[in-house]
Amino acid sequence: xxxxxxxxxxxxxxxxxxxxxxxxxxxxxxxxxxxxxxxxxxxxxxxxxxxxxxxxxxxxxxxxxxxxxxxxxxxxxxxxxxxxxxxxxxxxxxxxxxxxxx
Amino acid sequence: xxxxxxxxxxxxxxxxxxxxxxxxxxxxxxxxxxxxxxxxxxxxxxxxxxxxxxxxxxxxxxxxxxxxxxxxxxxxxxxxxxxxxxxxxxxxxxxxxxxxxxxxxxxxxxxxxxxxxxxxxxxxxxxxxxxxxxxxxxxxxxxxxxxxxxxxxxxxxxxxxxxxxxxxxxxxxxxxxxxxxxxxxxxxxxxxxxxxxxxxxxxxxxxxxxxxxxxxxxxxxxxxxxxxxxxxxxxxxxxxxxxxxxxxxxxxxxxxxxxxxxxxxxxxxxxxxxxxxxxxxxxxxxxxxxxxxxxxxxxxxxxxxxxxxxxxxxxxxxxxxxxxxxxxxxxxxxxxxxxxxxxxxxxxxxxxxxxxxxxxxxxxxxxxxxxxxxxxxxxxxxxxxxxxxxxxxxxxxxxxxxxxxxxxxxxxxxxxxxxxxxxxxxxxxxxxxxxxxxxxxxxxxxxxxxxxxxxxxxxxxxxxxxxxxxxxxxxxxxxxxxxxxxxxxxxxxxxxxxxxxxxxxxxxxxxxxxxxxxxxxxxxxxxxxxxxxxxxxxxxxxxxxxxxxxxxxxxxxxxxxxxxxxxxxxxxxxxxxxxxxxxxxxxxxxxxxxxxxxxxxxxxxxxxxxxxxxxxxxxxxxxxxxxxxxxxxxxxxxxxxxxxxxxxxxxxxxxxxxxxxxxxxxxxxxxxxxxxxxxxxxxxxxxxxxxxxxxxxxxxxxxxxxxxxxxxxxxxxxxxxxxxxxxxxxxxxxxxxxxxxxxxxxxxxx
Numbered sequence: 001x002x003x004x005x006x007x008x009x010x011x012x013x014x015x016x017x018x019x020x021x022x023x024x025x026x027x028x029x030x031x032x033x034x035x036x037x038x039x040x041x042x043x044x045x046x047x048x049x050x051x052x053x054x055x056x057x058x059x060x061x062x063x064x065x066x067x068x069x070x071x072x073x074x075x076x077x078x079x080x081x082x083x084x085x086x087x088x089x090x091x092x093x094x095x096x097x098x099x100x101x102x
Numbered sequence: 103x104x105x106x107x108x109x110x111x112x113x114x115x116x117x118x119x120x121x122x123x124x125x126x127x128x129x130x131x132x133x134x135x136x137x138x139x140x141x142x143x144x145x146x147x148x149x150x151x152x153x154x155x156x157x158x159x160x161x162x163x164x165x166x167x168x169x170x171x172x173x174x175x176x177x178x179x180x181x182x183x184x185x186x187x188x189x190x191x192x193x194x195x196x197x198x199x200x201x202x203x204x205x206x207x208x209x210x211x212x213x214x215x216x217x218x219x220x221x222x223x224x225x226x227x228x229x230x231x232x233x234x235x236x237x238x239x240x241x242x243x244x245x246x247x248x249x250x251x252x253x254x255x256x257x258x259x260x261x262x263x264x265x266x267x268x269x270x271x272x273x274x275x276x277x278x279x280x281x282x283x284x285x286x287x288x289x290x291x292x293x294x295x296x297x298x299x300x301x302x303x304x305x306x307x308x309x310x311x312x313x314x315x316x317x318x319x320x321x322x323x324x325x326x327x328x329x330x331x332x333x334x335x336x337x338x339x340x341x342x343x344x345x346x347x348x349x350x351x352x353x354x355x356x357x358x359x360x361x362x363x364x365x366x367x368x369x370x371x372x373x374x375x376x377x378x379x380x381x382x383x384x385x386x387x388x389x390x391x392x393x394x395x396x397x398x399x400x401x402x403x404x405x406x407x408x409x410x411x412x413x414x415x416x417x418x419x420x421x422x423x424x425x426x427x428x429x430x431x432x433x434x435x436x437x438x439x440x441x442x443x444x445x446x447x448x449x450x451x452x453x454x455x456x457x458x459x460x461x462x463x464x465x466x467x468x469x470x471x472x473x474x475x476x477x478x479x480x481x482x483x484x485x486x487x488x489x490x491x492x493x494x495x496x497x498x499x500x501x502x503x504x505x506x507x508x509x510x511x512x513x514x515x516x517x518x519x520x521x522x523x524x525x526x527x528x529x530x531x532x533x534x535x536x537x538x539x540x541x542x543x544x545x546x547x548x549x550x551x552x553x554x555x556x557x558x559x560x561x562x563x564x565x566x567x568x569x570x571x572x573x574x575x576x577x578x579x580x581x582x583x584x585x586x587x588x589x590x591x592x593x594x595x596x597x598x599x600x601x602x603x604x605x606x607x608x609x610x611x612x613x614x615x616x617x618x619x620x621x622x623x624x625x626x627x628x629x630x631x632x633x634x635x636x637x638x639x640x641x642x643x644x645x646x647x648x649x650x651x652x653x654x655x656x657x658x659x660x661x662x663x664x665x666x667x668x669x670x671x672x673x674x675x676x677x678x679x680x681x682x683x684x685x686x687x688x689x690x691x692x693x694x695x696x697x698x699x700x701x702x703x704x705x706x707x708x709x710x711x712x713x714x715x716x717x718x719x720x721x722x723x724x725x726x727x728x729x730x731x732x733x734x735x736x737x738x739x740x741x742x743x744x745x746x747x748x749x750x751x752x753x754x755x756x757x758x759x760x761x762x763x764x765x766x767x768x769x770x771x772x773x774x775x776x777x778x779x780x781x782x783x784x785x786x787x788x789x790x791x792x793x794x795x796x797x798x799x800x801x802x803x804x805x806x807x808x809x810x811x812x813x814x815x816x817x818x819x820x821x822x823x824x825x826x827x828x829x830x831x832x833x834x835x836x837x838x839x840x841x842x843x844x845x846x847x848x849x850x851x852x
Contacts, residue, residue, distance in 0.1 A: 019837065023830055031830070094830055101827030 014043035028085070030091045032078045039071040083086035105155055105172040109187040113254035114147050115141035115716035116204075116247040123244040134240035135212055136508030137747035138248055140203070140245045142208045145254055149201035158192045163191040163685030168499055170331065172260055179324070188260030190328060192482060192686040195679075196257045196407060199489050200400055202655070204250045207395045207649035209244065214391045214504060215239050221669070228285030230389075233511050239546040242282065246392060249275035253400050257407070261328040262318050265408065272401045273311065279396065294672030294719075296387040303381035306338040310371020310378055311681040317364025321415075323358055324348070334414040346418035346427075355428055362429030376440040380745035380747055382463055386455040388764045390500030394455055396460045403485055406469045409433070410482050413473060414687065420476065422692060423598065433472025441469030442798050445746075449620070450730065450741035453549045454499045457621050461575060462492055464610060468591055475603055477773035478592025478679050483663045484591055487583035490659050491574035494652035498568035501641050501649065502625055505561050506548040532745065546634065551621060553829035555722065556630035560638040565626045567649040572622045574656045576615035578710040583660030590663060590702040608703050615711025623719035667696040678685065691732075 014037055025102025043064045052059020086092050111752050119141030127133045156162050156169070172186020188196070197285065214234035222234030229237075230376035236242060252275060256268030268342045281300030288295060294302070322328050325341045333341045345358035352360060369375065374382035385397040396402075416429040426434060441464045448460035465488050470480035481689060574582035579590070588611060630636040640646065663679035684690045731738045740746070824835070 023834055023837070095828055097829070098827030101825060 004048055004052045004080060011041045011044040011048065013041075013045055014038075015096065022081060026093050027096060028082045028094050028097070029079070031094055032082070035078075036071060038076060039074075091093050105152060105169045105189070105504065106187065107227065108152060109169055109189050110171070110256050112145050112201075112258055113251050115144040116250035116254065117482055118246040119249065120244050120537075122241050125246065128240045128244075128440075129204045129236065131201050131217070131239045135217065135243050136206075138156050138243035139208055139212075141247055142205050142250050144474055146201040150252075152189055153194050154190070157682075162194075162682070162683065166654075168331070170260055183263060184261060184329065185257045185264055186260040186329070186528060189687050191682045191684075192407075192410060195482070195486055195683060197254075198488050199655075199659075200253055200257055200403075201250075201574040201798050203395070203399050203493050203652075204246075204253065206493060206497070206652055207391050208243070208250075210247060210391045210395075210500070210645050210648040211242065211389075211641045211679050214389065215242060215498060216423070217644070218234055218642075226285055228283055230283050230286065236389075236678055240283070242389070242392070245275055245278050245282070247402070249279070249396060250394075251576070253404065254835065256282045256404055256644040257794075260330055262321065262330070262412075263328045265411070266315065266318060269314075269368070269408070270311065270403060272396075272404060273304065273372075276307075276385070276393075276396060277301075277400060279393050280385045282388055282393070286387075294384050294387060299384040299387040303385050306378050306381035307371040310368045311807065312595045313364050314368025314371075317361050319360050320357075320364065323346070325359070325538070331409060334412075336433045342418045343413050356419065359417055359428040362412070362416040362418070362427070363432060366409065366416070366429055366432060366589045369405035369409050369470070370436065371405070372408075373402045373470065374438050374463050374472060375405075375467060376443055377747075379440060379444065379463050380751060382458040383456050383744070386453070386459050390455065390503055394496040394500060395493050398458065399489040402462060402466055403489055403643070404475070406466060409470065409473050409486065410478065413478050416473070417476060422476065426474065426476070430474045430476065433470050434603055437467045437469070437471030437474050438603045438610075439466065441471060442606050442613070443467075444687065445610045445617065448617045449613055450728075450734075450738050451617075452728070453547075454502060454551050454554075454621065454625060454675060455496075455549055457551075457617060458492070458499055461495075461617065463577070465492065468588070468607060468610070470596060471603055471607060472591040475595050475598045475600045477591055477598070478687065479663075479683055480587065480590035480594045480724050482683050483679055484587035486555055486798075487574065487587040487656070487659045490652055491571045491582075491584055491649040491656040494571035494649060497577060497645070497649055497652065498564055498571055501561065501564040501645050502554065502557060502568070503548050504641055504645070505557065505564065505638040506554060506634050508639050508641075510546055510548055510634035512637040512639075513633045515599065516685050531582055546632075548634065552722070552728075553632045553733065554630070554635045554638075554714070555632075555724075556626070556635060557638055558626040560630075560635070561640045562638060563646040563649060567646075567653040569622060570653040571656050572618045574660075576618040576712055577611060577704055578712065579708060581657060583656055583658070585704070586660035586663050588708075589701060589704045592704050593665070593697060594696055596700040603701075604700070608707055611704060612707035612711045615708045616715045619712045619715025620719045623716055624722060628721045629723075631722070638666075665696050700713055707776060 016033045018039075018041060021037060022031050023034075025031050025034060042098030046060050046064045048069065049065075050057075082092055085097060087095065089097070091097070113817035114140075119137045121132045122137050127137060152169070155479040159167065161167055170186065170187035172181040172184040199228060205482050216231055216234060217239070219234050221237065222232050225231045225234055225237050225238040231237065249272060252268045252271030254268075255271065256265050259265040259268060273609075277300045277566040280303050281296050283296045284300075286296050318328065321333070324345060325333055327333060329491070342358060345361065346356050349355075350357045350360040355363075371378045382397055382402070383394055388394070388397075416433070417427055420427045420430060444463035444467060446462045446463065452459045453462060465484070468490070469481045469484050472484060474480075570582070574584035577585040579585050592604060595607060597603075630638075663677060665676050665680075680691075721727075728738070734741070743749075826832075
């Protein structure tokens with residue numbers, strides 16, 4: 001039996017990888033992918049906690065499914081935004097997209 | 103049309119005429135006077151038809167046999183004051199002569215205002231015209247129409263309030279018409295100008311009106327109604343006897359007595375009785391036909407009419423031959439005194455209009471005195487006959503003045519013509535000449551009887567009609583109206599055994615005859631004393647026609663009231679007036695008892711006065727002084743100056759009031775005290791405000807506000823560098839913050 005901590009460690013590692021990707025990558029698409037990684041790390045956490053702590057209820061699974069849905073929608077919206085920005089400014093580099101600057 | 107509807111309509115046309123003229127036709131003189139004449143004409147025809155209709159009614163005026171209708175008008179709390187019309191015998195008679203007299207003034211005014219002549223370019227609005235048409239012609243007719251409306255309203259009113267409204271409308275018109283020539287000024291600053299006369303009349307009558315209003319309020323408070331019929335006729339005059347039995351807050355005076363005295367005060371003002379008589383002679387500053395006529399024949403009669411109308415209230419508790427009630431005492435005393443007092447003044451006046459003005463006061467005193475001694479019918483009778491002959495006399499005097507003015511213009515024109523002739527050699531400025539002609543005629547007084555004389559041949563119609571009026575005024579026996587009415591009053595006084603009143607009135611009658619003959623002699627008889635009188639000319643038909651018509655009534659109006667048992671003549675004509683007007687009262691007053699003594703007295707005083715007047719004044723040469731001046735000496739001066747009443751009132755009332763208003767109220771109280779206080783408050787507030795601004799508002803409130811704003815600004819300025827717009831940077835900050843917060847969380851929740 002694999003202990004819970006392994007799953008949590010995996011999830012933490014995955015989250016950190018995702019976070020690093022989000023913070024460090026220049027390409028907006030890659031940042032989006034990092035976000036997906038972070039979301040999936042959370043999902044692992046949710047499923048692991050469900051399995052080890054409250055296996056009789058379905059709430060953990062439900063949370064995971066909701067996160068999937070959110071992730072999918074977010075990816076769709078995010079990609080649409082990136083395409084739109086690309087069309088207008090001909091770039092997908094996050095550094096250069098600084099219209100909200102003071 | 104039903105009689106009551108017709109009665110409602112009687113006052114309406116003049117009112118419409120007033121508004122039409124004022125609002126629309128002011129520019130068009132012909133249209134304006136046509137509207138005014140049509141308006142008063144309609145009123146006259148309707149009044150006449152009402153009069154003729156009620157003549158045929160048996161026992162008219164008794165019980166409920168009157169024309170009356172009313173509508174609720176003014177809601178007051180739970181009650182509502184009605185507005186209504188009432189025609190009883192008294193109203194019918196009033197309607198007959200009021201509307202006729204008004205119509206006569208209207209017609210006369212057309213001629214008097216020089217209708218038909220072109221506008222004289224020298225004439226200013228608000229000044230008497232020199233020889234052209236009156237510049238404010240339309241306005242004149244508008245005011246006249248409003249006046250007629252007021253008088254007719256007063257006459258047909260069925261309650262005291264509506265009567266009072268008509269009364270006040272006339273007060274206003276009186277003011278407007280006395281001051282009609284508002285721009286007129288005299289070289290002598292002591293001579294009263296129309297402006298001041300108007301204000302004086304208004305103020306003086308106001309004294310009476312306020313008291314009268316108090317009386318009306320008291321009456322309403324006590325009886326709960328203001329309707330004449332309800333107060334004096336309902337349930338056999340129950341309300342009146344109730345009032346007579348009630349004690350007022352003044353000991354010894356019943357409520358009816360107090361109300362009566364208050365209402366009588368209104369009459370004292372309106373009918374110019376002593377001591378409020380001072381306004382009437384000065385009212386002669388108005389245009390002659392109107393002002394004089396209104397202030398002689400119709401409007402001042404309103405006061406007497408009101409007293410006649412309210413007689414049951416005034417005499418509440420009195421029975422024939424019994425002691426007089428307090429209001430009646432007051433009326434008898436004031437009336438008789440005024441009759442004599444004004445007659446003595448009239449003797450010494452030289453202004454043709456002033457004589458008549460004082461004569462009016464005197465005659466009104468007669469009527470009031472007659473009411474005071476209970477001679478109700480005689481008072482009403484004298485009211486009617488006096489209205490006719492006084493209207494006639496006044497219009498006649500206007501005609502005389504107009505004629506003399508015409509003569510004066512003629513003379514001035516001649517003079518300027520000859521002057522031009524003489525100066526024709528040298529260069530001449532015609533406007534200068536015109537100027538001198540005008541200034542010349544201003545120094546000449548066309549109203550002074552000593553400037554007249556011999557007008558008999560020049561103005562025959564005016565002379566004969568004036569003579570008839572004068573004889574009627576002096577009570578020339580048997581023929582004239584004045585004789586019968588005056589005889590009725592004297593007879594009433596004798597019969598009621600009021601011998602003092604009788605004696606005073608008899609002396610007044612003697613003086614009346616004397617000054618009337620003096621006036622006629624000075625004006626018409628003898629030789630012309632000035633060139634103006636020499637060249638006087640008879641006036642146009644619009645002025646003489648009313649004279650002729652009025653002179654007819656000045657004679658015949660008396661024949662309707664000849665006592666039944668008068669020797670020879672009595673019974674030839676029934677004593678219609680007594681029968682008819684007597685129906686107004688609850689009980690028919692007893693028939694006049696014929697007595698030889700009052701008749702003899704009135705014969706002696708009338709003929710004696712006339713004869714004396716003629717003997718003294720029949721032939722006064724030009725420039726001679728009044729023979730009376732020598733005979734009476736200082737008394738004449740006293741009379742000429744009207745017993746110095748104007749000066750006395752000036753001293754007692756006018757000057758203290760002026761002092762009070764100018765020195766005390768205006769200078770001290772208003773400018774000093776109130777203004778001072780206000781200025782002090784203003785200055786203090788300003789200083790306080792300054793202090794607040796400088797020491798509180800600016801440093802603290804503004805400072806705090808500014809500090810917030812400035813602080814936020816600086817804060818933002820220094821922190822805006824972190825707003826890079828780069829999303830990853832934000833994320834990084836977020837991460838650091840989460841880690842930091844998480845650390846804090848871990849540490850503090852452990």
